[in-house]
Amino acid sequence: MRRGARILCMNNYSFSKHHEVSGKTRWKCSKCSSKGCKASVTIIDGSAFFTTTDRGARILWIQDFSFSKHSDAQYVTSVRGARQLVLNGYTYCVKHVLGSKLHWICSTHHSKGCRAKVHTMNDSVCSQLGAHTHPPRLISHQVEILTNFCNDMFMNQ
Template identity: 30%
Template sequence: MTHIGGANAVYCTSKKGRHLITVGGYRFSRHRSTGLKTRWHCSTDQPKGCKAELYTVDNTIVKINNNHNHHPKYFREQKISERENAVFSTSKKGGQIIMYGGYRFCRERSKGMKTRWRCSTDQPKGCKAAICTIDNTIVKINNNHNHSPR
């Protein structure tokens, strides 16, 4: 895992064996390599013609154009805080969620890099538990639930 500009870069392999890098919920696929230098294009939503790209030298990200024309898609298994063991995931309907301590949190609102997530495990009970993140890093947790995890 590489850290760049406040985001974790995760190197992985696709089901078809292609090399990929995921940064901030966006997936990049290898475009061209020359020696130790590699150019990667955003492959999250290719039909939209996204121009975002990054460059690596010997598997280290040295430059990134992170200007995407679409929202991120890939949140599965991206830990946003090893210390808290919270994990970004995707709901069945495609929305972003955080799983933490057996509870599910959905995005309530965002402003800039700051996002507030509310407990959505058992909404009818009016749970006030919430998580606050800045640039996908947990900065505050109210983990006082009025119900048990599912």
């Protein structure tokens, strides 16, 4: 038999249900919200959700993709099955592996002279070197997912 209120566990953090309105459920940090922590999760109709970091940055999650206006790095799998780094709309592929440090190069325009590089250690960005010679582009699958989500949201209003 279960006792107490339900909690949401995500990435080793726990959230308490704050309120539920029109298919949206908001969960707040169960440990530090009384101390001003801004971390929260908003679930929309059980499929997509927003997370807010403890510093207030909002991230939209649809399927396994995150959409943020901040420079958070994320990792995706290419069409051919290789792991890629996505940072600020640019995609990178691994050039060198030196222990736990990875050197990434621009995956779309390196052969056309783009020398932008990123170094990561244990999946955390250590440095960004060089400037891209082209504008960023979203991965077509991300654009399709985001477009479908937005269309569904506006059609249901």
